[in-house]
Amino acid sequence: MTPTTLELLLPQWQGGNNPDYQIGNEILATIVPTNQHIERVEVPIATDSLPTQTTGIDGETTLLQQFQSTADILAVKHPQRIITLGGDCSVSETPFDYLNGQYDRFGVIWLDVHPDVSNATNSHHIHEMVLANLLDVGAPQFNQQVTNHLKSSHVMLAGLDYQALRPMDQAVNQLPLTYTTPEDLLDHPEMVTTWLKTNQIQHVAVHWDLDVLSPNDFRSIYPAEPHTNVADFPAAVGRMTLKQVFSLLAAIGQTSDLVGLSIAEHMPWDAINLRKGLATLPIFQ
Template identity: 30%
Template structure:
């Protein structure tokens, strides 16, 4: 695990790395995630040099988490890429929500004052002990705030403080997640709130209204397409955006992948990103 100087050098419309991280093992409804992850990687590759995290197969359950052995192997692979490239700004194409654990951990070590905006229909604040499903994509917030699975404790840097993570549009949770949120005092992003310092946006597409964006495995969101793009645009307006992660894109077929990809491109443009020069 490397430690970095706090430095956001470079142009705010350029990211150093597009990380293709097509993890599906953390989800309980994973059938369409690989298709969505590949489409998301194609979009993200337009804006930054692409590196791919290799997948480790189905994996086996361990420590109360489904397919944990594969998830842990993939975390180590992602961490190795991040330690090698040392990106100051990262665009990530998931994959399930848990891909952001490695990315946010990397950014937090570089930027100790990092703020994470967690755009999601779900609180994602279970632990292995409280999760009713055992699916790791419901655990990344608790992991990042200091309650990781035992196998990650020696691999992660310092946890985020509760004040460093803000929910946006999250409203679905079980009793264990609400208890964690109350215990830690995690709050929601307020309308028009300005975030000082470096910002990372976790954008789970299931935050979106499924009537407008149907390419989802968990269609429980409320956010309109316009509101989602505006949220990203406003968060990036200060010029301090250091990370954007797009997760849980689950199109049922190639036509859905193409349709949904247009919105992923819209989010990247809302973040102020410019496509790489070609030719």
């Protein structure tokens, strides 16, 4: 019998122009639980350096090709549920597009300290506009590639640092999108499940950017780079704990049918630095 859950290994790094996300994917693939009823498929990803930017979006041609490769795999496998292991945040685009086409009353929880709703006029990184593409307000070529656009009323941002929104993030207010802050979720974690019930979301996908977590609680994220000061990080820094997130994910799964889960932006600094150091030794060359 064909497995109904597909696990996509998607070490896509071009969306954030950071090859280290490939190592994050390798480590993540060894951490997640295994199950004989879950089929694992690796999406082929280009590993060479990005060409000089000419379109306004870093790696646009490569990313469009990789999104299409992902869509082709989903069209053949036709899963009921998708677990996506990133890679940068852009890995959710094609799986969520597919799932939105499979289910009525489908919604998305974007568990991220950042909203990822920029566009080609204010960013050149697709991982900063992946949700905008899904909402048809992102980069033109990527908007067009999405077949099943999300409704803003079927998206909730969870763990968002609203006070740290930048000009490039203002689609949060313009659309507008429902959001909860880390403090909201600490005091009233039921806000997410209440939103699911109120909007009659029967099937849900969760995008989990690991940097929604506090660097004090989880070290394998970008802001936790060794020998740097978190206060100097140039973007919002997460404030949630692993315990909070797993409690929230469990509650989501008890309220709606969890059909999609993406885990993105895993940055295991110790493994990254160890591999880079070992690669300089003659014995490995």
